[in-house]
Amino acid sequence: MNETSGTAAAQPTERIPAAERREQILAAASVVFGERGYSGATTDQVAKVAGISQPYVVRMFGTKENLFLEVLARALERLVAGFRQIIAEPREHGDDEMELLAARLGGAYVDLIEDRGILLSLMQAFISGHNPVVGAKARAGFLEIYRMLRDEAGFPPDAIRGFLADGMLFNTLLAIRLPDIFDEDPDAEELMRCTFRGKLDLVLGATAAEAAADA
Amino acid sequence: MNETSGTAAAQPTERIPAAERREQILAAASVVFGERGYSGATTDQVAKVAGISQPYVVRMFGTKENLFLEVLARALERLVAGFRQIIAEPREHGDDEMELLAARLGGAYVDLIEDRGILLSLMQAFISGHNPVVGAKARAGFLEIYRMLRDEAGFPPDAIRGFLADGMLFNTLLAIRLPDIFDEDPDAEELMRCTFRGKLDLVLGATAAEAAADA
DNA sequence: GTCTATAGAGCGATAGAC
DNA sequence: GTCTATCGCTCTATAGAC
Numbered sequence: 001m002n003e004t005s006g007t008a009a010a011q012p013t014e015r016i017p018a019a020e021r022r023e024q025i026l027a028a029a030s031v032v033f034g035e036r037g038y039s040g041a042t043t044d045q046v047a048k049v050a051g052i053s054q055p056y057v058v059r060m061f062g063t064k065e066n067l068f069l070e071v072l073a074r075a076l077e078r079l080v081a082g083f084r085q086i087i088a089e090p091r092e093h094g095d096d097e098m099e100l101l102a103a104r105l106g107g108a109y110v111d112l113i114e115d116r117g118i119l120l121s122l123m124q125a126f127i128s129g130h131n132p133v134v135g136a137k138a139r140a141g142f143l144e145i146y147r148m149l150r151d152e153a154g155f156p157p158d159a160i161r162g163f164l165a166d167g168m169l170f171n172t173l174l175a176i177r178l179p180d181i182f183d184e185d186p187d188a189e190e191l192m193r194c195t196f197r198g199k200l201d202l203v204l205g206a207t208a209a210e211a212a213a214d215a
Numbered sequence: 216m217n218e219t220s221g222t223a224a225a226q227p228t229e230r231i232p233a234a235e236r237r238e239q240i241l242a243a244a245s246v247v248f249g250e251r252g253y254s255g256a257t258t259d260q261v262a263k264v265a266g267i268s269q270p271y272v273v274r275m276f277g278t279k280e281n282l283f284l285e286v287l288a289r290a291l292e293r294l295v296a297g298f299r300q301i302i303a304e305p306r307e308h309g310d311d312e313m314e315l316l317a318a319r320l321g322g323a324y325v326d327l328i329e330d331r332g333i334l335l336s337l338m339q340a341f342i343s344g345h346n347p348v349v350g351a352k353a354r355a356g357f358l359e360i361y362r363m364l365r366d367e368a369g370f371p372p373d374a375i376r377g378f379l380a381d382g383m384l385f386n387t388l389l390a391i392r393l394p395d396i397f398d399e400d401p402d403a404e405e406l407m408r409c410t411f412r413g414k415l416d417l418v419l420g421a422t423a424a425e426a427a428a429d430a
Numbered sequence: 431g432t433c434t435a436t437a438g439a440g441c442g443a444t445a446g447a448c
Numbered sequence: 449g450t451c452t453a454t455c456g457c458t459c460t461a462t463a464g465a466c
Contacts, residue, residue, distance in 0.1 A: 016431085053433055056431080059431095
């Protein structure tokens with residue numbers, strides 16, 4: 001079953017197609033950038049999570065900045081595609097048509113940012129407004145969502161503001177890991193409940209699953 | 216008027232009391248941490264903005280982490296104190312009492328985050344949930360605001376959620392520097408207007424002033 | 431397709447003079 | 449109260465073997 005060597009040294013990495021390896025690295029990078037931030041993350045940490053060597057990460061993407069930009073682009077693509085699909089779904093017309101659509105979009109958004117890598121990569125982009133490349137992508141992405149809600153979903157201005165605002169509050173409460181202190185401070189759960197309402201179970205399920213994965 | 220030397224070398228820094236120098240460093244650090252993030256900022260950049268040497272920054276605060284924590288604590292203090300003062304102000308009772316109070320608090324918040332250092336230091340803290348020290352401060356600070364709105368201002372749950380959500384959207388649109396592209400994309404201004412409504416002039420005034428200062 | 435080795439640059443922190 | 453000099457570490461990126 002074993003190689004001849006009995007040491008615990010790193011086993012030679014399996015040779016797999018570059019495209020597949022790319023995906024592995026992007027998945028790892030999403031996690032690491034999400035947790036440590038763009039500057040705080042190192043290509044070596046990404047490499048370790050992906051199970052390969054640090055120079056190979058660099059080789060694959062040229063620079064650390066390119067790698068981050070691709071992670072960000074993927075997150076934005078998933079967000080836009082997810083929303084567009086829901087908006088395109090057939091829906092019954094009625095007084096609460098807009099509320100129903102907003103609830104569906106909100107649910108899809110919470111689903112998406114349950115992936116902490118996606119959540120924090122997006123937030124990293126938000127605070128990189130000063131960076132010409134990342135900042136431009138963040139502005140363009142935000143405006144694309146705005147146009148989609150206005151033109152494709154047909155939301156009136158106040159509904160757009162309410163929807164986007166709720167989303168940014170979701171981001172923040174999940175980013176600061178409010179569920180981590182539910183047992184230390186009952187107000188933490190109260191605030192989460194008041195913010196997420198029906199969506200809370202969704203969020204807590206994901207949080208619990210992540211905690212279990214950590215252990 | 217001049218020293219004997221005619222070179223353009225850095226002039227010897229004026230000797231000023233430590234407490235005053237501390238404030239200068241904190242002000243510089245707020246700007247630098249805000250723009251570059253905790254990991255992206257260097258103590259040398261802070262020192263240059265403050266007009267002193269890099270080792271002096273470290274000597275004053277022990278470590279870079281301590282310096283960031285103090286910047287964050289100052290921002291939270293200003294926020295909490297500002298809100299508390301407005302809530303304590305006498306107000307006429309009536310149907311729109313809560314709306315009026317919310318509008319005043321919102322205005323104060325926009326005033327505060329016009330200071331880009333404060334805005335981005337807060338947002339830096341939000342995405343540092345994984346960091347035991349910074350993350351704990353972020354959670355505690357957010358819950359303090361929540362309790363203030365619930366117990367001191369007397370807001371009902373939906374008003375709290377709406378207020379906090381609007382604030383987080385303010386944060387995001389300012390952080391990504393949406394006003395920077397008003398002339399490239401008219402939707403940018405439309406989104407800002409739909410979000411900030413009456414407060415827009417406040418925001419744009421500050422943005423214009425900052426742009427002028429940069430040049 | 432993947433690794434080891436290492437160059438080259440930057441950064442936080444310390445030591446010690448003035 | 450403030451600086452200069454510098455150590456030692458970490459990190460990105462390159463070179464080149466397999």
